[in-house]
Amino acid sequence: MVGLVFAASQAVGLCSLAAQTNLPSRPAIAKPGNVYQSPATQAQQADDGANPAMLWVGQGEKLWSSTDAGDGKSCAGCHGDAVASMKGVATRYPQIDAKSGALLNLEGRINQCRTDRQHATPYAYESAPLLSLTAYITLQSRGMPRDVKIDGAAAAQFEAGRSFFVTRQGQLNLACTQCHDQSVGQKLRGDTISQGQSGGWPAYRFEWQTMGSLHRRLRACSLGVRAEQLPFGSPEYVALELYLAWRSQDLPLDAPGVRR
Amino acid sequence: MADTPHPTRISMPATAKRGDIIDIKTLIQHEMETGYRRDANGRVIPRDIVAHFEVRYLDEIIFAADTFAGVSANPYFAFSTIVGDSGPVTFTWTDLAGRKTVETRTLTVT
Numbered sequence: 001m002v003g004l005v006f007a008a009s010q011a012v013g014l015c016s017l018a019a020q021t022n023l024p025s026r027p028a029i030a031k032p033g034n035v036y037q038s039p040a041t042q043a044q045q046a047d048d049g050a051n052p053a054m055l056w057v058g059q060g061e062k063l064w065s066s067t068d069a070g071d072g073k074s075c076a077g078c079h080g081d082a083v084a085s086m087k088g089v090a091t092r093y094p095q096i097d098a099k100s101g102a103l104l105n106l107e108g109r110i111n112q113c114r115t116d117r118q119h120a121t122p123y124a125y126e127s128a129p130l131l132s133l134t135a136y137i138t139l140q141s142r143g144m145p146r147d148v149k150i151d152g153a154a155a156a157q158f159e160a161g162r163s164f165f166v167t168r169q170g171q172l173n174l175a176c177t178q179c180h181d182q183s184v185g186q187k188l189r190g191d192t193i194s195q196g197q198s199g200g201w202p203a204y205r206f207e208w209q210t211m212g213s214l215h216r217r218l219r220a221c222s223l224g225v226r227a228e229q230l231p232f233g234s235p236e237y238v239a240l241e242l243y244l245a246w247r248s249q250d251l252p253l254d255a256p257g258v259r260r
Numbered sequence: 261m262a263d264t265p266h267p268t269r270i271s272m273p274a275t276a277k278r279g280d281i282i283d284i285k286t287l288i289q290h291e292m293e294t295g296y297r298r299d300a301n302g303r304v305i306p307r308d309i310v311a312h313f314e315v316r317y318l319d320e321i322i323f324a325a326d327t328f329a330g331v332s333a334n335p336y337f338a339f340s341t342i343v344g345d346s347g348p349v350t351f352t353w354t355d356l357a358g359r360k361t362v363e364t365r366t367l368t369v370t
């Protein structure tokens with residue numbers, strides 16, 4: 001087993017070399033998702049007094065210092081003031097968890113903290129508290145560029161995400177890249193096709209009448225091409241999230257966004 | 261959704277000069293359940309909406325609205341007012357059952 005793991009890590013090491021010398025393409029001029037929204041929606045995102053997602057941020061701020069979790073420890077009990085301690089944290093996710101070797105996104109890390117450190121039950125994916133905490137933590141990195149690691153232990157996951165992005169799937173037999181690289185700016189029903197940049201998520205979406213995670217958005221995309229909708233937090237979506245984060249790393253994080 | 265009182269956000273200046281026109285923006289986290297939807301078992305989900313929103317400045321109504329099932333979730337109201345004396349601005353959202361979410365901010369005239 002140890003030998004296998006070693007061999008696997010060697011293979012991953014080789015992959016990462018290959019990945020670094022021949023990285024997949026990114027949009028030449030990166031544009032955040034909100035530029036494809038109407039001027040009114042853009043204005044609503046830009047104004048914290050009007051952005052409905054800030055309601056969730058406010059709830060996240062309360063949860064940060066709430067001691068209701070399992071053994072009465074709050075997030076603030078370990079991490080202190082989120083404005084200082086969480087600055088830039090969201091830019092580094094998804095990342096490989098050193099202990100388990102698994103790729104974790106921010107939601108995964110919050111739930112790991114809850115189970116391992118706070119000895120509480122993990123939040124359900126897409127539940128209001130998890131969305132609120134994710135939005136609150138992501139907000140602390142507003143305006144900062146992405147800084148995800150795609151080499152070393154993350155190389156295999158990055159490749160899985162890239163492969164997901166370029167592989168045709170579903171009854172419509174479409175790959176992500178066909179819309180979000182090749183058809184950007186064109187119309188798809190009432191929407192303008194965006195570059196698929198992920199820096200605005202979690203976001204408030206009018207269609208949902210609520211806040212939603214990136215994975216909820218990805219599930220909507222999967223449904224759109226009539227492919228299987230993977231579960232929230234599935235490894236495939238987390239790997240894709242890593243690829244998307246690398247792909248939008250020229251862009252500052254602007255979550256929480258507002259979408260049609 | 262959350263119990264009453266509901267989470268709110270109010271954006272307004274804390275200080276202003278007499279005669280100034282100030283912008284006030286409010287949000288309330290509320291599902292605005294229409295009463296037209298059904299759950300997985302086919303039962304109607306009862307209507308649960310903010311029915312009335314009222315803002316008082318020095319006890320005088322400066323903004324009021326009746327809202328109905330067509331208003332989307334998490335209602336957002338933005339309006340402006342003329343600054344008079346220093347005093348409290350009270351925001352009251354009332355739902356169909358009469359439950360109130362009340363917030364107060366103090367406007368200080370400089």
